[in-house]
Amino acid sequence: MRRVQLPRIGTVAAWRREARNLAAEGVPPEAILWHVGDQSADLFMASPPGPTGTATTLTLPRDAVASIEKALCHSDPERFARAYGLVLRLSRRDLRWGDRSDPALYRLLAQEKAVRRDIHKMHAFVRFREISPPDAPRRAFAAWFEPDHPIVEAATPFFAKRFGDMDWVIATPTLTARFEDGTLSYHETQNRTPPPDDATEALWRTYFAHIFNPARLMVSAMTSEMPRKYWKNLPEADLIPDMIRTAPARARAMQDAAPTLPLDHIARLRLDRPALPETDGLTFGTLKPALDACRRCPIGYCATQAVAGEGPAGARLMIVGEQPGDAEDLSGRPFVGPAGQVFDRCTAAAGLDRRAAYVTNAVKHFKYESRGKVRLHQRPNGHEVAHCRWWLTQEIDLVKPTLIVAMGSTAALALTGSDAGITTRRGKIEEGADGIPILITYHPSYILRLRQGDEAAAAKAQLTDDLRLAVGYLARLA
Ligand code: URA
Numbered sequence: 001m002r003r004v005q006l007p008r009i010g011t012v013a014a015w016r017r018e019a020r021n022l023a024a025e026g027v028p029p030e031a032i033l034w035h036v037g038d039q040s041a042d043l044f045m046a047s048p049p050g051p052t053g054t055a056t057t058l059t060l061p062r063d064a065v066a067s068i069e070k071a072l073c074h075s076d077p078e079r080f081a082r083a084y085g086l087v088l089r090l091s092r093r094d095l096r097w098g099d100r101s102d103p104a105l106y107r108l109l110a111q112e113k114a115v116r117r118d119i120h121k122m123h124a125f126v127r128f129r130e131i132s133p134p135d136a137p138r139r140a141f142a143a144w145f146e147p148d149h150p151i152v153e154a155a156t157p158f159f160a161k162r163f164g165d166m167d168w169v170i171a172t173p174t175l176t177a178r179f180e181d182g183t184l185s186y187h188e189t190q191n192r193t194p195p196p197d198d199a200t201e202a203l204w205r206t207y208f209a210h211i212f213n214p215a216r217l218m219v220s221a222m223t224s225e226m227p228r229k230y231w232k233n234l235p236e237a238d239l240i241p242d243m244i245r246t247a248p249a250r251a252r253a254m255q256d257a258a259p260t261l262p263l264d265h266i267a268r269l270r271l272d273r274p275a276l277p278e279t280d281g282l283t284f285g286t287l288k289p290a291l292d293a294c295r296r297c298p299i300g301y302c303a304t305q306a307v308a309g310e311g312p313a314g315a316r317l318m319i320v321g322e323q324p325g326d327a328e329d330l331s332g333r334p335f336v337g338p339a340g341q342v343f344d345r346c347t348a349a350a351g352l353d354r355r356a357a358y359v360t361n362a363v364k365h366f367k368y369e370s371r372g373k374v375r376l377h378q379r380p381n382g383h384e385v386a387h388c389r390w391w392l393t394q395e396i397d398l399v400k401p402t403l404i405v406a407m408g409s410t411a412a413l414a415l416t417g418s419d420a421g422i423t424t425r426r427g428k429i430e431e432g433a434d435g436i437p438i439l440i441t442y443h444p445s446y447i448l449r450l451r452q453g454d455e456a457a458a459a460k461a462q463l464t465d466d467l468r469l470a471v472g473y474l475a476r477l478a
Contacts, residue, residue, distance in 0.1 A: 001033055006080070008037040009175065009186045011150070012072045019058065019084050026055040029088065034080035056091050064090060064097045067112045073119075074111040075149045082108060118148045119155040125230045126159070126170055138181070139331075140167040146230075152177050153186055160184045165327065165336045282394050284313055288332075291364050297387045299365040299380065304329045309360025309395050316474050317357040318401035320392070322410040322443060326375050329366035334359050335444075342444035343407075346460060350467035358399045362414035363388040377445075385414050396434055402477060403429075404436055405470050407463075408443025416440075427466050429473070439473070441466035 002022070006014045015034075022032065060068075068083050076082075082104050089095040100106050128141035141163070147155070156170060156177040163179070170177045176189045282290060291306035300306070307324035310333055327337030335343045347354045362385055368375040380388070392414055396404070406412040413419045415438045416430050425440045432438040442463045450456035 002027055002031055003033045003035065004080075006034065006036045008150075008188060009153070011036055012069050012153070015072055015080055015083070016069075019087060022084070023056040023058050023088060023091070026053045028053040029081055029085040032081065032084065034077075034084075036080075054092075056088055058087050058091045060087060060090055061097050067109065070115045070154065071108045071112040073115045073149055073151045073154045076111060079108075079111060115149050115151060115154070119151050119158075121230065122147055122151060122155045123158055128163075128168060138165070138167050139333075140169075142169045142171070144171050147172055150174060156184065162327075162330065165331060165333075165340075282398070284398060287394065287398070291391060294364070294391070297384050299363065299367045299384060302368070303365035305332050306364045307332055307334050307361060307366075308364065309358050309399075310334055311358030311360075311399070312356065313399065315356060315358040315399055316402045317352075317405065317470060318396065318399055318403075319357050319359045319405045319407065320411040320415060321359075321361045321407050322445070323361050323363035323380055324366045325377055325445075326366065326368070329368075329375075334361055338448055339444040342447050342460070342463075346444065346464045346467055349464045350471060352467050352471050358395070358401065360392070360395055362392060362411045364391055380410060382413070382419075385410055389414050393434070396436065401436060403439060403470055403473055404432060405439045405441060405467065407441055408446065411443070412438070412440050426462065427469065437473075439466060439470050 004018050004022070006018070064087075068087065072079055072083055086095065086104055086108060090097055095102055095105065097105075100109065122145055126143045126145050128143045130139065131142045132138075132140045152170070152172055152175040156179075159168065159170065159177070160179050164182065167180045169179070171189050174189060176187045178185050178187060288306065288308040291308050294300050294306065303324070307328050309318075311318075321335060321339070321343075324334060325337045325339060327340070328334055334340075344354060347357075363380040366375070367378045367380050367384070369378050370376075404415060406415045409419060409422050412422060412425065415432050415434075417433055418430075422440060422442060426442060427440070429437045429439050442459055444463065447456055447459045447463065450459055
């Protein structure tokens, strides 16, 4: 018998290497014992190498490789032996990929499906708690999750893409994924204590309560999509029993109160409401929670959270963009996604320290249209910009900047009241509605839309020049 020991981290890659070598040596499936992680020595360890068969070079269809690698993330201890037997048969043309009448292949495909489902659950149900130390340069988050299968390495690159601008740790009972300064690494789990509570919990609870629609409640569908075993790690889970109990009455109340007006009329009615009374005496500390609670235009109902401006109180320069994008909506911070990267490059090239400026948006919630899993940016309309101007005024009153840079037409409209084109206005200073000078320039997303080439390079240079102009303007007044 040949004993093959696979590491707990990098198991699939190690299996691939071993399988290729064993096949080349002609070792048949029945002569191999597969193990993962440290195992104590057993009787077989001392056994001589097993019988040899026909040497085989592994060649597989691309689909087969992807499915087999997923199925290898199942918890079934037989998966390595099954997969090895299958790859030999497939490579020798003894089996056609996709032939579900073959019991081993049928089993592998079922396990692949179970793994994909487990990965989907992990993507949907991981909940981060903030654990940033004070003054840390990057925000840090931690989450605890208990998957059915060893999927940590297969599931976590998704989080690296989605939350690439923060540090995070996802611990499971076996492996822990750690993302630090843009690098993803895996470790055996040492500390099994779930991360501490903090405000992020409250945010998730509010979010869940808002997206819950009692009229569409189907308990069985809900529990099959979100099985009870995940509830204990969800901050919003203790709301679920009460929501289920009160759902019929709330659904009836929704029917009774059902509007007869089309949706855009409702939006306009909301816009006519006066300023929220609890926003009196707003401070930098109360700005974000007050914004989170704002529902006076429809965008707030769909976004994950509001994104308030960021920067020092008393910043001499305020920079205003359009509205948060997908990454900003998830992280709660302005200009951290792709447009933020262009913005960072241009500010650096202009000799402007982004951290010294107050960076915000004309509209505080992310407006989007869902296309499958993707949320496509939608430009806020004039009503929404006008409505959110109230919040921008609050920020201007708090910061009292000497100069404001308006990036793009939405910011220019909010700050000057004019929707004239940007191309002829950029690089010039206009009088703002608040009496503060407004320097108009391109929005970084405009540069992203131009993609590569001379036009994009020229627009980027112009945005940089305009930011340099802002630096010079402030230096002259200092
Ligand atoms: N675009 C904006 O206008 N603002 C952001 O914060 C991000 C993208």
